Amino acid sequence: MLAVYAQTIDRDEPLGGLVVGDRPDPEPPDGWAIVTVKAATLNHHDLWSLRGQGLRAEQLPMILGTDAAGLDEDGNEVIVHSVISSDDWRGDETLDPRRSLLSELHPGALAEKVAVPRRNVIPKPPELSFEHAACLPTAWLTAYRMLFTRGGVVPGMTVLVQGAGGGVATALTVLGSAAGARIWVTSRSEQKREHALALGAEQAFEPGVRLPERVDVAMETVGMATWQHSVRSLKPGGTIVVCGSTSGDASPAELTRIFFLQLSVVGSTMGTRDELGRLVRFCIERDVRPAIHATMPLTDARDGFRALERGDVVGKIVLLP
Numbered sequence: 001m002l003a004v005y006a007q008t009i010d011r012d013e014p015l016g017g018l019v020v021g022d023r024p025d026p027e028p029p030d031g032w033a034i035v036t037v038k039a040a041t042l043n044h045h046d047l048w049s050l051r052g053q054g055l056r057a058e059q060l061p062m063i064l065g066t067d068a069a070g071l072d073e074d075g076n077e078v079i080v081h082s083v084i085s086s087d088d089w090r091g092d093e094t095l096d097p098r099r100s101l102l103s104e105l106h107p108g109a110l111a112e113k114v115a116v117p118r119r120n121v122i123p124k125p126p127e128l129s130f131e132h133a134a135c136l137p138t139a140w141l142t143a144y145r146m147l148f149t150r151g152g153v154v155p156g157m158t159v160l161v162q163g164a165g166g167g168v169a170t171a172l173t174v175l176g177s178a179a180g181a182r183i184w185v186t187s188r189s190e191q192k193r194e195h196a197l198a199l200g201a202e203q204a205f206e207p208g209v210r211l212p213e214r215v216d217v218a219m220e221t222v223g224m225a226t227w228q229h230s231v232r233s234l235k236p237g238g239t240i241v242v243c244g245s246t247s248g249d250a251s252p253a254e255l256t257r258i259f260f261l262q263l264s265v266v267g268s269t270m271g272t273r274d275e276l277g278r279l280v281r282f283c284i285e286r287d288v289r290p291a292i293h294a295t296m297p298l299t300d301a302r303d304g305f306r307a308l309e310r311g312d313v314v315g316k317i318v319l320l321p
């Protein structure tokens with residue numbers, strides 16, 4: 001089958017190890033389902049994998065991708081939950097120390113077919129296209145958990161979203177504003193700031209500027225480049241929710257401000273299968289849909305990876321096998 005995979009790992013030139021070519025069809029163990037992929041999407045995670053973060057040379061070649069929607073063996077339309085927990089794990093899958101994401105231990109979703117444990121597929125409602133559904137399992141699920149589970153965001157709160165153009169950041173903007181929060185964003189690009197306003201943000205700022213007032217919660221996916229601004233923008237008692245550090249680890253950590261203003265720093269990673277189900281319902285009930293930057297055939301995956309690497313995207317890149 002056609003697949004997009006990591007052939008080698010290159011920390012500096014990640015796309016050097018990327019191949020679009022043939023891989024064997026999945027041979028799943030008992031209890032696993034094969035999903036015929038109708039749409040898959042790219043995430044920054046795929047670039048990290050090509051850089052060797054979370055993926056070791058011994059595991060290569062590895063099919064990339066953590067997001068897919070498609071058809072199960074019975075022809076049902078399904079969305080793939082990409083957090084693979086151990087068979088004996090019960091409860092919140094993201095807390096299983098032995099969990100992995102698709103493409104870390106098991107071949108990923110950027111292919112014509114993907115195998116996952118049967119419990120890792122949930123029904124795709126007809127109201128959602130395959131393209132929109134495939135945006136949800138990673139970036140959108142992560143944003144959902146950051147806002148509502150880990151961040152405790154409720155209507156009327158002011159939430160700062162750093163790096164507005166990214167997949168997670170656009171999801172934070174759309175979901176947060178649909179839930180009645182006041183979303184303020186920063187982005188390096190004027191075009192991305194305008195796009196964020198169109199997606200529901202109330203105000204958009206250049207990175208690092210002094211905000212009109214302090215915010216209740218700051219959402220961090222960027223790390224080093226924006227961390228200090230996030231800490232300094234919080235009200236006393238406010239919360240930073242962090243799920244990533246695209247620009248590197250935060251330095252300095254701003255510990256004095258964190259303890260003196262009694263700030264909370266909360267980590268967040270992916271989401272549970274139940275949260276994915278609630279996210280799907282939320283999208284239908286509130287009639288919100290993921291922002292898509294571009295849709296292209298799986299064969300053109302390299303173009304999508306290039307755009308993601310340049311940081312040249314607003315929303316998600318969808319690949320169609």
Ligand SMILES: NC(=O)c1ccc[n+]([C@@H]2O[C@H](COP(=O)([O-])OP(=O)(O)OC[C@H]3O[C@@H](n4cnc5c(N)ncnc54)[C@H](OP(=O)(O)O)[C@@H]3O)[C@@H](O)[C@H]2O)c1
Binds near residue numbers: 042164165245247269
């Ligand atoms: N923990 C988890 O479960 C989880 C899940 C999903 C993602 N993540 C992590 O979250 C991060 C974002 O993921 P994504 O898929 O949304 O990535 P993405 O679509 O590539 O977006 C990255 C965004 O970060 C901003 N950015 C990058 N470098 C920057 C810099 N030097 N200065 C300022 N802003 C910068 C950009 O915003 P502007 O261009 O608008 O400024 C860009 O749009 C990644 O590190 C990813 O690994 C973690």
